[in-house]
Amino acid sequence: MKKLIVIGFLGLFVFFAFGAMRASAFIYAPCCLSAATISQTEIDLSWVAISADPVATGYTLERESPVGGGFAQVFSNSNVTSYKDTSLSPGVTYNYRVSAVNADGVGPASTAVAATTNSAGARTLPGRPSDLKAIASSASAITISWTAAADTVSITGYRIEREAPYGSGFVTLVANAGSSAASYTDNNLSPGVTYNYRVTAINQYGIGLPSIPADATTPTKPDIPKNLKVSQGDGKLFATWERPLFLGGGLTGYIIATLETTSTIYVSSTELSATIDGLNNGTFYTVSIKAYNLAGEGPVLLASPAAPIKSAAVADPEIGHVPAIISPSTYKFTTPLYRGVRNSAVVELQKILIAKSFLVSEPTGYFGALTEAAVRKYQEANGITQTGTVGPITRAALNAGR
Incomplete structure (x- = not known):
């Protein structure tokens, strides 16, 4: 009876001790270790992570070269499943194995795999630019x-x-x-x-x-700029415009000039205004603009002719300009003038109307709504039928200095 009791206790002790040892040490070897030769100095390795219980907390990689010379540790307990082994020697065979690690230690090693780096004379195609x-x-x-x-x-x-x-x-x-x-x-x-x-x-x-x-x-030539406007200054003209609708794949800038002079102004693509200096007051100039890029120059846009003027000190309350200082005119009118006409005779007419305070503006050379209204005032003051046009009777009155 005593022998049976002793044997029973011994069996239980062996059972529990063996079970505890097995539970603490049991961890699988990593699966599917592969080694791929990349170049004369690099071999890339990869393996499958252990997901079964107990889960690995890291891996230890070992390398052997020459084969049979014994494994040496490359890294220990690193939680990775791939590794680029670089700085190797050309034409050498390397043997690798990997082990899983958990809280109880290092598990069994995987089956070893070998790979050989390319030799110095290996037929290796070039890399990608x-x-x-x-x-x-x-x-x-x-x-x-x-x-x-x-x-x-x-x-x-x-x-x-x-x-x-x-x-x-x-x-x-x-x-x-x-x-x-x-x-x-x-x-x-x-x-x-x-x-x-x-x-x-x-x-x-x-x-x-x-x-x-x-x-x-590849670019194409840009389209024509939009809404070119010209205003007058003393010996200069001011031009403003809007960008073309079509830029041709990129805009370099604009070229501004006048038809009556040889001067040309270049401005960048970000600018939408320019000042044309060195002009003669009272002389009409036609301002032109065109956009350009790598493909060349686009079509030309022309503004209505305008003449620089010498400014006075009193601001024009009607249109925001500064009226010119006008001296008495000795000009003799010979042709009819009416709305829509643009010429030098209109300039002389406007000078007279400004001097007589019928027109609060500047001589532009264009017979528009303001000039027509001023002519009606002149005709009313001189007892002439208010037609708003310069016909024979109004022309005779102007030439007589009335």
Whole structure:
């Protein structure tokens, strides 16, 4: 009876002790360790994480070289499932194994796998060029640039391909631009077309992967500017305008000039006004403006002729201008004047009307609503039928100095 009791207690002790030991030490070996040769100096490793209970808290990687020489630890208890082993020697075989780690320690190692780095003479294709950019440099040219492909085998050149239109497929533009090439200008293109490019590195073993494509669109000439307005100053004219509706793929600036002079003003695309200096007071000038970009100059917009004037000190309350200081006119009128006429005779008429305080404005040379109203006042003051036009009777009164 005593023997049975002793044996029973011994059995229970062994059962519980073995169970406790098994519970604390039991953890699976990682699965599916793989090793891939990347270059002469790099091998990439990966494995499947342990998700069964007990879950691993980390992994320990070991490496052996030469094979059979014994494993050495690469890292310990790191919670990763992949690793890039770099700074290796070319043409050498490396053996790897990985173990899972938890709170109770390190579990069994996985099945070892081996990989051999490329030898110095390995047939390795070049890497992919990066950072490809395409920029239109004119209406018929696009310049592309790129960063050289990283490679351990000398690059012998770059192949340049172009696609236009999109989806039509790339065709070879330059079979080999040279080993030192980092840019290329594609000429003789059509304006307003989008061109897509890619670049591939070449070495003695062949052609690598192409770069990520980059595209650019050649510009076309911009449209005509809008709402050109000209106001007068002392020996100068002030021009304002609005941007064209169509910029042609990019606007460089504007060119402002007058038809009567050879001076030209260039302003940037962000400016919408300009001052034309060095003009003669009382002389009419026609201001012109056109937009331009890399493709060239757009169509011309002309303003109504305007004459610079010497300003007086009293502001015009009706239209916000400063009226000119007018001296008595000796001009003789010979032709009818009426609304819509623009000529030098209208300037002389306006001078007289301003001097007699019938017109509060400046001599513009244009017979508009203000001038017509001033003529009616002049006719009323001189007992002439108020027609608002300068006919024979009104013309005779003006020539008589009335």
